[in-house]
Amino acid sequence: AQSVTQPDIHITVSEGASLELRCNYSYGATPYLFWYVQSPGQGLQLLLKYFSGDTLVQGIKGFEAEFKRSQSSFNLRKPSVHWSDAAEYFCAVGGASGTYKYIFGTGTRLKVLA
Amino acid sequence: GAGVSQTPSNKVTEKGKYVELRCDPISGHTALYWYRQSLGQGPEFLIYFQGTGAADDSGLPNDRFFAVRPEGSVSTLKIQRTERGDSAVYLCASSLIGTGDEQFFGPGTRLTVL
Numbered sequence: 001a002q003s004v005t006q007p008d009i010h011i012t013v014s015e016g017a018s019l020e021l022r023c024n025y026s027y028g029a030t031p032y033l034f035w036y037v038q039s040p041g042q043g044l045q046l047l048l049k050y051f052s053g054d055t056l057v058q059g060i061k062g063f064e065a066e067f068k069r070s071q072s073s074f075n076l077r078k079p080s081v082h083w084s085d086a087a088e089y090f091c092a093v094g095g096a097s098g099t100y101k102y103i104f105g106t107g108t109r110l111k112v113l114a
Numbered sequence: 115g116a117g118v119s120q121t122p123s124n125k126v127t128e129k130g131k132y133v134e135l136r137c138d139p140i141s142g143h144t145a146l147y148w149y150r151q152s153l154g155q156g157p158e159f160l161i162y163f164q165g166t167g168a169a170d171d172s173g174l175p176n177d178r179f180f181a182v183r184p185e186g187s188v189s190t191l192k193i194q195r196t197e198r199g200d201s202a203v204y205l206c207a208s209s210l211i212g213t214g215d216e217q218f219f220g221p222g223t224r225l226t227v228l
Contacts, residue, residue, distance in 0.1 A: 043205065043221035044157070090156050100145065100170070100213050104156030
């Protein structure tokens with residue numbers, strides 16, 4: 001079955017500290033992978049996506065993610081967190097050609113301490 | 115250009131009532147999707163339109179839910195005989211072609227059933 005697991009429901013980091021949010025997926029074909037951020041009352045904003053090619057993907061707001069096929073993971077990282085990064089982060093997997101559904105994880109809520 | 119818009123942003127209704135939620139996709143996008151996000155969860159797929167037709171409605175929870183896209187642009191999600199369990203944020207997304215391309219999400223409609 002296709003699924004996405006975000007094992008950390010909540011994460012708290014201090015401003016300026018590094019961040020890594022974990023995402024593991026189960027998917028039968030070559031996946032397209034996404035990270036979205038959702039601030040309270042806001043829609044989903046795409047941070048970055050992996051379709052193919054270089055497994056280290058750069059996104060907006062200083063985020064990056066690394067696709068590791070052998071570990072079925074797509075972890076999100078940021079070297080130095082800002083207070084404005086406090087939000088909920090969702091990992092999603094979608095299919096290559098022929099599929100269209102996104103399957104989302106349950107999200108990781110990030111709290112940033114000043 | 116404008117992004118995906120959804121109206122209303124908030125809808126409060128009483129159990130048993132009928133509601134309509136509207137989605138305006140990005141101009142030129144042929145594919146449109148509805149997702150439902152319950153509290154503390156990631157978005158879950160409801161239905162996918164390619165043009166005017168519902169290509170996949172397998173995510174609709176039951177026959178109280180129905181969606182249309184009569185002219186291949188605006189879509190309306192209709193919920194009959196609402197129940198308290200229908201309370202959620204309903205997200206709409208659109209994409210250019212529908213398979214293997216990026217989905218752009220609207221801000222959502224928060225539905226509360228009293």
